[in-house]
Amino acid sequence: MPHGARTQAILPDGTRLDLAPGATGADVAAAIGPGLAKAALGTVVDGRLSDLATPVPDGATVRILTKRDEEWIELARHTLAHVMAQAVREAMADEGYGPERVRLAIGPVIEHGFYYDMDLPRPLGPDDLPKIEERMRRIVKEDLPLERFVLPRDAALARYRDPEDPYKLELIEDLPTDAPLSFYRQGDEGTGFTDLCRGPHLPSTGAVPARFKLMSVAGAYWRGDESRPMLQRVYGVAFRTQEELDLHLWRLEEAKKRDHRKLGQELEIFTLDDDVGPGLPLWMPRGTVMVDEIEALAKEMETKAGYKRVRSPHLSKEDLFLKSGHLPYYEEDMYPAMELDHVRYFVKPMNCPFHHKIYDARPRSYRELPLRLAEYGTCYRYEDSGALMGLMRVRSMQMNDAHIYCTEEQFASEFLAVIHLYLEYFRLFGIDEYFMRLSLHAKEGLGKKYVDEPELWLRTEEMVRRVLTEHEVPFVEAEDEAAFYGPKIDVQIKSAIGREFTLATNQVDFAQPRRFGLTYVAEDGERRTPLCLHRAPLSTHERLIGFLLEHFAGDMPLWLAPEQVRIVPIADRHLTYAERVRDELSARGLRTEIDARSERMNGKIRDAELLKVPYTVILGDKEQEGEAVSFRSRQEPDANGVALAGFVEHLAEARDARARQVAPIATG
RNA sequence: GCCAAUGUAGCUCAGCGGUAGAGCAGCCGAUUCGUAAUCGGCAGGUCGUCGGUUCGAUUCCGACCAUUGGCUCCA
Structure with a gap:
């Protein structure tokens, strides 16, 4: 060497x-x-x-x-973003738009594919996608080599000044002055495509044997900022093999089937009606059963955990929300005021101000703390029309709300108790895919989005961080996501179609107790201000049930199922016995219906299955003679000739235990 | 809120310048049947709303309303 x-x-x-x-x-x-x-x-x-x-x-x-490694697909996705941009530019050129009319912003790799944000001379529609895709396949076939070159900052800027591409210029301006600016060029400078890009890429467009497909066009603000221009984003997916692509598309189809909006309609859980208004769901009888069950669960758990229940009205005078700070910090998320006798009233977006007033209804002693006030309060928030989604994001909601007033010394244990309450619920529902997010304030938002108390922000944020860290609760931090009155810890979950939502939330409030002048008399006779913890471990009825529908794909555990047992008599002569069985089940509080229609047994069974009723009981001569039932179940193996009394007991036990799955009944 | 697409019977969808069609659901009748759709009949729609073009609009155009997808996983 x-x-x-x-x-x-x-x-x-x-x-x-x-x-x-x-x-x-x-x-x-x-x-x-x-x-x-x-x-x-x-x-x-x-x-x-x-x-x-x-x-x-x-x-x-x-x-x-090489092709054998999994990672190369990332390179292919990135290169495909460039291929797509080239294809779009060509397509626009064919329509007479010069290259200066197609300005490119960013084209990153995402989870299953890629996208490119572009500023185009005309809007793209879904019909454009196959055409663009066709061009892309041609570019791939041409096997254009990708060349990497580095330019000094000035040269790079010059490149995007004529014709001007403000997006690329901004990107370069924002990069550190000493950063090398790399470009990738595929094909000739004139006929091919060159892009400022940090890479990495495949060696040539021909190395993209990956199966890809353009999925959708959407608007996207430049840098996610709604005050900046809206660009057009084309999404694509790409995989190493046709099988992987097919699997991905199949999964998307499957996800649609468990979309709570579809299930909610099929299972008659809720409905939305134009005359009522956007984001204002109506609970149908079957959905209401679920709401009631959830509420019973929460009340049971909260009673055990030392909460006291309270109730408050749906609206109040403006003064209350001025005091709480909702006006002005939260005003644009509230329904506008209604005015009566020169007094402005607002429908409540949160329950806290009312609970503070309940706290403040009489002097409080340190002996009463922690005081935990709970309410399934109904709130109304004016969410952006574009943000509404089925039950997951609505404008009317009922929160599993409570406010815990405590001393600073009690804070850590109260905070932890709430976290443990979440975990208990998650165990019950079998929720194991979630992550916790600690949301912090941003300095720029002080006084605008957030209460302007910098040192209190830092202190409480540190307090929360310490509790989480000491007790080894894993979490990620997110700046500029806090509530206006304090930091919060949220539990994030994903919906069937992959959108992320906050389920549980736990917020620290140092601002409102002060604003309301809340105090307690301490052991030494001094008046002190308590801390307040806002918590909603079961979120709202709307979001929780939306989530549970997707989580269980509509197959609710027995205790939550709107209809727990459906009885299918084989012939009309079995109706009397069917009523007897129904009465026995109902007497134990099991929600039971008889399908007495003049329909064939197979048809009735099918309908029960489509409604996802956990137990379908079939009653014929054999059952009637033997005081027995035969059932098919979505929870346990089917069984025939089971003694009626034992069956009733079996179901009641599973229901009381709120079992997620029912253990097979003992037969014999 | 912004960009795009969509809006026909309770549901799923077809039709598309000449006063609307299917399957399922519903109602009526027949059938009484052993583990995912029994047969026949009837009924059901101001084609999202409001305007415009036209002899004529569900169909073409516009506005509005609603729904759906998307709105940093940064070159």
Whole structure:
């Protein structure tokens, strides 16, 4: 090996390769062998995805990616974003729009694919997608090599000044001045496509044998800021094989089937009506059963945990919300005021001000703390019309709300008790896919979005962080997501179609107790201000039930099922016995219906299955003679000739235990 | 709120310048049947709303309303 300035690369097996300075991933592959050089698609350099065109730093560990590795799909997705941008530019050129009319913003890789945000001369519609896709396939077929080159900042800026692309210019301006600005070019400068891009990419467009598909066009604000221009975003997905793509599309179809809006209609849980208004759901009888069950659960748990129940009106005078700080911090999320006798009233977006007033109804002693006031309060929030979604984001909601007033010393244990309450609920519902998010304020928002008390913010945020860390509750932090009155810890879940929602929430409030002048008399006779914890572990009825429908795909556990047992008499002569069975079940509080229609048994069974009734009891001659039932169940194996008394007991037990699945009944 | 798409019977959908059609659900009748759709009949719609173009609009155009997808996973 000759000496001099060298770049050394370490291979996964520990081999050290000496290379010329500035050697790229491609040079590494070539040094290993011509076969690999040909098969190489990208690199992993020191554990980070990179590509063949990028120089390898001295001493780096380099792994060459080929088709056999999973990671290369990321490169393909990124390259596809460029291919798509080129295709769109070509399509626009064919319509007579010059390249200066197609301005490109960003085109990143996302979970299953990629997107590109573009400023286009005309809006794209769904019909454009197949055409763009066709062009993309042609570009892939042309097998244009991707070339990487680096430009100094001035040259890079110059490139985007004529024709001007304000988005790229802004991106460059925001990058550190010493950062190398890399570009990728596929094809010729004139006919091909060049983009400011940090990479990594495939070596050529022809290396994209991945199965891809353009999914949708959507508007997207430049940098997610609604005060900035709206761009057009085209989404695409890409996978290594047709099978993976098919699987992904199949999953999307499956997810649609468990969408709570579809299930909610099919299972007659709720309905939305134009005459009532957007985001104002109506609970149908079957849904109301679920609401009642959830509420009973919460009351039971809260009573055990030392909560006291209170009730408050739906609206109040303006003064209350001025005092609480909802006006002005929260006003745009509230329904507008109604005025009567020169007094302005607001419908409540939250229950807290009322609970504070209940606290304040008489002097409080430290002996009463922690005081926990709970209410399934009905609130109204004027959510953006574009944000509404089935039951998951609504304008009328009933919250599993409570406010815990405590001393600073009691804070940690109260806070933890609430977290444990969440976990208890999650265990009950079998929710294991969630994460906790600690939401903090942003300095810029003080006085606008948030109460302007910087030192209190920092203190409470630290207090919450400490409790979480000490008790090893895993969480992520999110700046600028706090409530206006204090930091919060949220539990995030995903809906069937992958949208993220806050389920449970637990907020610390240092501001409102002060604003309301809440005090307690401490042991030493001093008056002190309590801390307030807002908590809603079961979220709202709306969101929880929306979520549970999707979580269980409509197959509710026995205790939650609107109709628990459906009785199918085989012939009319079994009706009397059916009524007897129904009465026995009803006497134990089991929700039972008889299907007495002049319908065939098969038809009745089918209808019961479609409504996802947990137990369908079939009654014929055999059952009638033996005081027995035969059932098919969505919860346990089917059984025939089970003694009626034992069956009733079996169901009552499972219901009382709020079992998620019912253990098979003992027969024999 | 903004961008795009969609809006026909309770539900799922067809039709598309000449006064609306299917399946399921509903109602009536027949059938009384052993584990996912019994047969026949009847009834049901101001084609989201309001305007415009036209001899004529569910169909074309516009506004509005609602629903759906999306609105940083940063070059």
